[in-house]
Amino acid sequence: MVASQSQARSSVTSIDDVGLVVDADSHLTESVDDLYPYMDDRDEGIKQLIKLSEIPFSDIFSITAPTPIFPDGQDEGTADVDLWSGANDIEGKHDLMDEYGIDHSIVNPTLVAVVNTVNNSRIARALVSAYNRYLIDNFADSDRISNIMVVAPHEPNRAAEEIDEWADEDSVVGVLIPPAGLVPAAGDRRYDPIYEAAQRHDLPVHYHSNTGAVHRSFPMQHNWSQTYAEEHAIMHPFTHMWNLSSLLFNGTPERFPDVEFVFNEAGIGWIPYMTWRLDDHYLELPHDVPVLEKLPSEYISDQFYFTTQPLGHTARDGRHIAQIIEMIGPDSVMYSADLPHPDFDLPAELFDRIRSQFDDEAVEKIMGKNAADLFGIEA
Amino acid sequence: MSRSPTEHRVPNADRLDEDGARITVDVDGQEITVFRYDGEYYAVLNFCVHQAGPLCEGRLTGRMTTDEDGWEWTYDDEEKHVVCPWHGWKFDITDGTNVSDSRYVVPTYDVEKRDGELYIVR
Numbered sequence: 272m273v274a275s276q277s278q279a280r281s282s283v284t285s286i287d288d289v290g291l292v293v294d295a296d297s298h299l300t301e302s303v304d305d306l307y308p309y310m311d312d313r314d315e316g317i318k319q320l321i322k323l324s325e326i327p328f329s330d331i332f333s334i335t336a337p338t339p340i341f342p343d344g345q346d347e348g349t350a351d352v353d354l355w356s357g358a359n360d361i362e363g364k365h366d367l368m369d370e371y372g373i374d375h376s377i378v379n380p381t382l383v384a385v386v387n388t389v390n391n392s393r394i395a396r397a398l399v400s401a402y403n404r405y406l407i408d409n410f411a412d413s414d415r416i417s418n419i420m421v422v423a424p425h426e427p428n429r430a431a432e433e434i435d436e437w438a439d440e441d442s443v444v445g446v447l448i449p450p451a452g453l454v455p456a457a458g459d460r461r462y463d464p465i466y467e468a469a470q471r472h473d474l475p476v477h478y479h480s481n482t483g484a485v486h487r488s489f490p491m492q493h494n495w496s497q498t499y500a501e502e503h504a505i506m507h508p509f510t511h512m513w514n515l516s517s518l519l520f521n522g523t524p525e526r527f528p529d530v531e532f533v534f535n536e537a538g539i540g541w542i543p544y545m546t547w548r549l550d551d552h553y554l555e556l557p558h559d560v561p562v563l564e565k566l567p568s569e570y571i572s573d574q575f576y577f578t579t580q581p582l583g584h585t586a587r588d589g590r591h592i593a594q595i596i597e598m599i600g601p602d603s604v605m606y607s608a609d610l611p612h613p614d615f616d617l618p619a620e621l622f623d624r625i626r627s628q629f630d631d632e633a634v635e636k637i638m639g640k641n642a643a644d645l646f647g648i649e650a
Numbered sequence: 651m652s653r654s655p656t657e658h659r660v661p662n663a664d665r666l667d668e669d670g671a672r673i674t675v676d677v678d679g680q681e682i683t684v685f686r687y688d689g690e691y692y693a694v695l696n697f698c699v700h701q702a703g704p705l706c707e708g709r710l711t712g713r714m715t716t717d718e719d720g721w722e723w724t725y726d727d728e729e730k731h732v733v734c735p736w737h738g739w740k741f742d743i744t745d746g747t748n749v750s751d752s753r754y755v756v757p758t759y760d761v762e763k764r765d766g767e768l769y770i771v772r
């Protein structure tokens with residue numbers, strides 16, 4: 272694999288030697304209250320409707336889990352660093368990044384990432400519009416932060432208009448189609464206006480999996496999960512496997528050859544397995560996949576990226592992480608921390624496992640340069 | 651060392667009397683199948699490059715194609731594709747290429763027709 276002759280000449284010997292560390296999946300911690308001021312006149316009625324709700328998480332959104340979501344992960348009483356509130360403004364983000372050795376963050380939402388749990392498509396559109404305004408108003412003026420805008424997939428033509436509205440903002444480097452609870456899955460042609468707009472504006476499309484919304488796409492699995500642990504373990508990879516398969520077998524990357532697709536939050540162990548399956552099915556069932564011109568794995572290496580968090584527990588042999596990255600291809604993998612969420616991975620968690628297994632160039636790419644190239648970040 | 655190709659007569663070639671007919675011949679220990687398609691004859695090694703299945707025992711079919719946009723699916727009914735009976739990989743008998751990935755190719759051979767007889771050139 273992996274470890275090359277140049278290893279002997281390696282100059283990257285500690286995480287401090289890495290030129291640029293990019294967290295390719297960082298988060299804000301927006302609340303509904305944060306979004307109200309960003310609802311403009313056209314959404315005044317929607318704002319009033321949301322305000323009538325005592326529990327927007329269940330009356331507007333429909334966020335649910337079998338048992339509490341990471342109940343001990345955000346203990347404001349005892350934690351040294353208040354992760355959650357550390358993401359409310361640029362200064363808070365910078366402090367967290369400094370604390371953990373991250374040079375640049377690509378910022379995703381938290382609450383509006385589960386906008387697929389909002390039934391009412393007007394409310395969904397109003398919430399993402401308000402989020403995008405909140406995002407640009409509060410997080411556009413940092414040369415260490417780049418922003419992923421969000422669309423509500425409920426009405427794809429309106430989602431495309433939303434992209435047109437924000438794509439020219441300098442800090443906007445991608446667009447999130449929330450994949451959790453996305454029904455039908457991401458390759459359905461009804462979403463083509465969103466991909467057209469992303470391609471027109473040269474914005475990568477992100478899919479960030481979330482629990483809390485998966486009951487929309489995997490109701491049976493949700494309904495019969497006894498615990499959040501059980502649900503969380505399978506729902507992130509399930510969400511991505513479904514959406515990745517849908518995109519490829521419906522030919523989305525073939526129709527939109529200039530769009531890059533980024534998958535966040537399910538780790539990377541599942542990717543070689545899924546890629547092999549997709550290639551195998553492409554070859555064995557050619558009548559079902561006439562839309563593709565090459566192997567799914569070739570579209571994946573040409574147009575798809577995956578962020579690393581959560582790496583999973585690799586205590587048995589940390590090199591396995593490097594072996595997985597070798598299978599995927601180091602050009603397609605980007606380090607992510609997921610700060611400030613409670614299952615975050617600090618840079619060394621990945622770096623220590625790949626440093627001795629790749630040459631300097633590959634290590635730099637995985638830790639930050641791939642993201643810098645994809646998102647146009649200047650080091 | 652190279653050797654010049656040898657002609658191997660196809661026994662009972664008169665049974666290839668209609669399109670879609672086939673005869674499998676043992677040529678120096680290798681099975682080669684001669685198909686008749688559109689009045690012509692095509693010889694294909696009876697060996698699938700996937701997992702060594704008996705490719706030429708599979709059925710002959712057309713193939714699914716799409717328009718530029720990928721919306722219209724059309725069945726191209728030129729039945730010149732043999733589907734491996736083991737896992738369904740599909741190859742064009744006229745040139746041996748896999749319909750999904752042209753880097754996978756099964757060997758094909760010229761077929762000579764002379765004096766009412768067919769010869770596989772190998």
Ligand code: FES
Pocket residue numbers: 698699700701702703704705734735736737738739
């Ligand atoms: S051996 Fe022919 S398809 Fe597998």
